[in-house]
Amino acid sequence: MGNWDGLWLSAGYAGVTPLDAVDADFLDGMMNTNVRGPALQLAGPGPRLSKAGSVVITSSTARCWASALADRQVRVNVLLFGPIDTDFRSFMSQDLRAQFEKEILGKVLLGRIGSAGKAIAVALFLHCDDSSYVTGSQYAVDGGLTLP
Template identity: 40%
Template sequence: MNRFQGKTILITGGTSGIGLAGAAKLADEGADVIVTGRSTEHLARAAEVLGDRAMVVNDDQLSPESPQRLARVAREAGGLDGIWLNAGYAAASPIEDLTRSETESMFAVNTVAPMLQMGALSPMVRSGGSVLVTSSTATYEGGKDLSLYSATKAALLSSARCWATELSPRNIRVNTLVPGPITSNLRTGLPAEIRSTFESELADQVLLRRVGDAKEAAAFAAFLLSDDASFVTGSSHYVDGGLLLH
């Protein structure tokens, strides 16, 4: 398929995990892809995986210059046909242990940064374009020690619904991807034995009895960014193996 031939898509957090898998898929289908990240290791890996199929941009979500930096890159690329706001991070903490610094930092990365990036990049999106936002099933699970992370992702999901209304006069669609337990960089730092146990416990909570692969989430992301989803906007889509039905 060449669903993205002639299209330019920007993916924040596109140098690892679901974002990198999505970038590879979009590039395979003809897109000119711009991916962002800040880890030297991930930037190098993305450059290796994507080669000349993508532009790899070093961008820190917390930098005040990030929104305008990305807008400048998009302008130099001649505009955008899609944006995937995927960058973020997860951390668990009991409510009693949360600090102001930790709380403000996670909101800054997971909520404030994508909102400001969206504001700067929105004028760069052509009519008929698509915006995708990555949230999390944690928003709905009510999981132990996840109140902060869940709140940041819930705020972003709510914002995306408002953007769908705001951008509809320009014929720009906005949807949310809601991944469940997906094998990604969020857990690659764990020792192999602990990671295996962790994923086994997660699998027991999923109807399909396994964790998902980043490519599976990326495939659905590609659908939502493509013209195949031309009548889909303002909606949230779960890629969770049935976790929320358990």
């Protein structure tokens, strides 16, 4: 059997239950299917993917928590962090960390790693009254890393 040119990971479900009824079993089931499942699906055949192959992972743009809490005027937003100067990469050796940061900085439009303080500033904005009309949104705090 030859290598695969592409792999589409499309397993997932959304449970329908009130937010206050979510328990560990409900969350474990959803996480096992929606997060753990695709990761294990990719781990198995990953080495069989052809060079320059493609992996597509089906995700959701649902803003279910924002919808579930809207009647209480609770706002829910998402922060998508890029490289931020924290201890997150502390498990890497100094050499590997330097190599990683050099490589990632080549892809960040602003050409630098973000400070934790700047990331916190966005979170604080989303908690203050100035953002009282913002919900169900995603904010990329990544120096332009994800910009196409």
